[in-house]
Amino acid sequence: MTDSARKHYASNRSRKRGYRGLSAEELRRQRHQRLIEAGTALFGERGYTATPIxxxxSQAKVSTRHFYEQFGGRESILHAVYDALIAEMEDIIRTSLTSGRHSLNLRVADTVESLVHYLLDDPRRGRIVCIEAVGVSEAMEKKRRATTHALADLIQRYATLMAESGDLPERDYRLPAVALVGMLNELVAEWLTEDTGLSAAGMAREAKIMFRAMIFGAQHYEATDHAHGEAVVQDKAS
Known part of the structure; x- marks a missing residue:
């Protein structure tokens, strides 16, 4: 091999290997992760509008050139940060609902408690999901609605299983599931913005109590008649 060929070969290997023996793709993934972590920290501490690209x-130790290789702008990385947090919440839901030896009723209640813990143990998470992502743009609002529906779908699935096992009356639990997601969102926002007098653990327990009260209420009411397309409910305990 000629000297010229050796230099060309070495140059190509160096480009493929990248910095510190990492490939260009590995470096890109590392930069992406650092940017997500920096976005989570700054949007959660300073707020989205107060955090420039x-x-x-700077916090991620990534150049703006590399930033724009992965994100279209500040809202683009907010979407990515939000998606990462929601993915972790969905993992919590699936793990909590499928683990343990408790009844399904208790597992769902524990799941509600775990979700609030996740959002409040590190308040930056709760602030991004429940406050900073609100009202940013039409695209972000569509994402938030889609997230509400996705989380509600998971809850509805297990509410249906509870109905099949006799823990709940038979009915469509779509709207109650959406209401539960909204309740969690507002409880977290209230804790982050007001003095509730509760610790994060206390608020998580409060959310669990509220959910169990909803279940108890549902167990004691059932549809008995239909008038003008609306269900009429009667208190079975009366």
């Missing part, structure tokens, strides 16, 4: 890049 340069601040995210």
């Amino acid at each position: 340069e601040a995210v890049c």
Whole structure:
């Protein structure tokens, strides 16, 4: 091999290997992860509107050139940060609902408690999901609605299983599931913005109590008649 060929071969290997023996793709993934972590920290601490792209890049130790290779702008990385947090919440839901030896009723209640813990143990998570992502743009609002429906779908699935096992009356639990997601969102926002007098653990227990009260109420009411397309309910305990 000629000297010229050796130099060309070495140059190509160096480009493929990248920095510190990492490939270009590995470096890109590392930069992406650092940017997500920086976005989570800054959006959760300073707020979305108070955090310029340069601040995210500085904290992530990533150049603005590399930032724009992966994200279209500040809202683009907010979407990515939000998606990462929601993915972790969905993992919590699936794990909590399928583990343990409790009844399904108790597992669902424990899942509600675990979700609130996740959002409040590190308040940056709760602030991004329940406050900073609100009202940013039409695209972000569509994402938030889609997230509400996705989480509600998971809850509805297990509410249906509870109905099949006799823990709940037979009915469509779509709207109650959406209401439960909304309740969690507002409880977290209230804790983050007001003095509730509760610790994060206390608020998580409060959410669990509220959910169990909803279940208890549902167990004591059932549809008995239909008038003008609306269900009429009667208190079975009366």
